[in-house]
Amino acid sequence: MSGPTLANEIIDAVRALPLVVSVPMALTTVTILVFLLDQLSHGPLKPRGSPPVIDVAPVWGGMVAFLAGPMRLMKNAMPKYGEVFTVPVFHKRITFLIGPKVSEFFFKAKDTEMSQKEVYEFNVPTFGKGVVFDVDHTTRAEQFRFFADSLKSNRLRMYVGMMVKEAEDFFAKWGDEGEVDLLEQLSELIVLTASRCLLGREIRETLYSEVTSLVHDLDKGMVPLSVFFPYAPIEAHRKRDAARKKLAMIFDKVIQARRESGASEPDVLQTFIDARYKDGSKLTNDQVLGMLIAVLFAGQHTSSITSTWTGLLSIANKSRVIPTLEEEQRKIMKKHGNELDFDILAGMDELHFAVKEALRMHPPLIMLLRMAQVPFDVETSDGKKYTIPKGHIVATSPAFAHRLESVYSDPDVYNPGRFREPNPEDKAAFASFIGFGGGRHGCMGETFAYMQIKTIWSILLRNFEFELVGDLPEPDYEGMVVGPKKSCVRYKRRALK
Numbered sequence: 001m002s003g004p005t006l007a008n009e010i011i012d013a014v015r016a017l018p019l020v021v022s023v024p025m026a027l028t029t030v031t032i033l034v035f036l037l038d039q040l041s042h043g044p045l046k047p048r049g050s051p052p053v054i055d056v057a058p059v060w061g062g063m064v065a066f067l068a069g070p071m072r073l074m075k076n077a078m079p080k081y082g083e084v085f086t087v088p089v090f091h092k093r094i095t096f097l098i099g100p101k102v103s104e105f106f107f108k109a110k111d112t113e114m115s116q117k118e119v120y121e122f123n124v125p126t127f128g129k130g131v132v133f134d135v136d137h138t139t140r141a142e143q144f145r146f147f148a149d150s151l152k153s154n155r156l157r158m159y160v161g162m163m164v165k166e167a168e169d170f171f172a173k174w175g176d177e178g179e180v181d182l183l184e185q186l187s188e189l190i191v192l193t194a195s196r197c198l199l200g201r202e203i204r205e206t207l208y209s210e211v212t213s214l215v216h217d218l219d220k221g222m223v224p225l226s227v228f229f230p231y232a233p234i235e236a237h238r239k240r241d242a243a244r245k246k247l248a249m250i251f252d253k254v255i256q257a258r259r260e261s262g263a264s265e266p267d268v269l270q271t272f273i274d275a276r277y278k279d280g281s282k283l284t285n286d287q288v289l290g291m292l293i294a295v296l297f298a299g300q301h302t303s304s305i306t307s308t309w310t311g312l313l314s315i316a317n318k319s320r321v322i323p324t325l326e327e328e329q330r331k332i333m334k335k336h337g338n339e340l341d342f343d344i345l346a347g348m349d350e351l352h353f354a355v356k357e358a359l360r361m362h363p364p365l366i367m368l369l370r371m372a373q374v375p376f377d378v379e380t381s382d383g384k385k386y387t388i389p390k391g392h393i394v395a396t397s398p399a400f401a402h403r404l405e406s407v408y409s410d411p412d413v414y415n416p417g418r419f420r421e422p423n424p425e426d427k428a429a430f431a432s433f434i435g436f437g438g439g440r441h442g443c444m445g446e447t448f449a450y451m452q453i454k455t456i457w458s459i460l461l462r463n464f465e466f467e468l469v470g471d472l473p474e475p476d477y478e479g480m481v482v483g484p485k486k487s488c489v490r491y492k493r494r495a496l497k
Contacts, residue, residue: 049387052082052085056087071477084378094395097394098400099404099406105378106394108440112137114370117140120132125244144444160342163451167455179488182311186307186456199269201265251288310453311460315468325351326461353416353419362484366397366482369393370394374390409425463493
């Protein structure tokens, strides 16, 4: 047997130390190692041909820069580093791809090449186990098929009727004139609509207040810290977890009652209850709830924020935009009266462009993320070539890319007409418009969202005139989903003639 080595002697010596000494020593050692690896990754260990790494303080500097605001980070980094650069965040690397030229692979790659699962796993405590980001690529593809089935055109036609009824009933309660917080009001309406179309008749008619309160706690449980530490013991997470458990109990009863009675309802809940995997198995009651939460979260903020920005921007540019929108409504009303259905809404091109332009200027999600499962090459507009290493988190930003002068003319001007034929600006290059995502993971609920927003603004344009209270608000970049800082408008009831 060989004698004791120096390493063994050191280990034995450390073991002999009291905890008050050994624990701080271990933490110090780990910190030093992380610091050294962080420094080496900028130089000797940096993969050949990989993008430039931004200059930040060692170890925690990248995290601080990221949490201070991705928009500010990109605005400061792009002039110095170009369209492709890497931000070190502890042991991870986030590589930003800014603009359509370098983002093509991001949107066209397969899940086995660019994966969503690893970067969106922070949603698992909210959505639940066994759905979306807690399953493998194959299972998730099947679950996305369930989503797609719930949003087929025949179902959308039914949903539009529900949207119209909810919106007409909601705005009938407004007075003849007054002031409202537009985001607050439209968020309330969209939750009502979601309850009817997505969560089911039982929830909308008997459990609405309780369920919306619990969904609110789920929503507030997703904070910036959640992205990195989704199970951190903070109050927001505790409320989130308690709300998730209570929702599971409520929906378990609703779902089980439908299964036992054989009842069938025209809503997304029913689609998920009836869904079957290729092997014939079905979703559990808790997984049905998880899928519903995923759909609700994917659409609720997008629709409420985009409908609010559509109004704010149109009203702020009243003389230039509103007459076109009102004239379109007059023509449609002359032909169809007060009727609103799927086909009528689909024919509202000018309103569609107004919504799309609001989404271009203020997309609710300012960043889209993937995990690189394979290395891949990109080439910038000025001919620089980089290889993005496997294992990097890859980010692209609709909010930043949509304001590039190389893609859009006068990008800071609200101009719905930029999308009109024969030369719509978003068609000049692939992935120029990514307000609803793009490529393989374009938003399946895009048509649903447009129909919902166009329903709201058709009814508002036909029955009210508006003006802003104060200046056009700035975006609130402190939230996980970016809306306006304020959204107060003054309205007056009138019939469009």
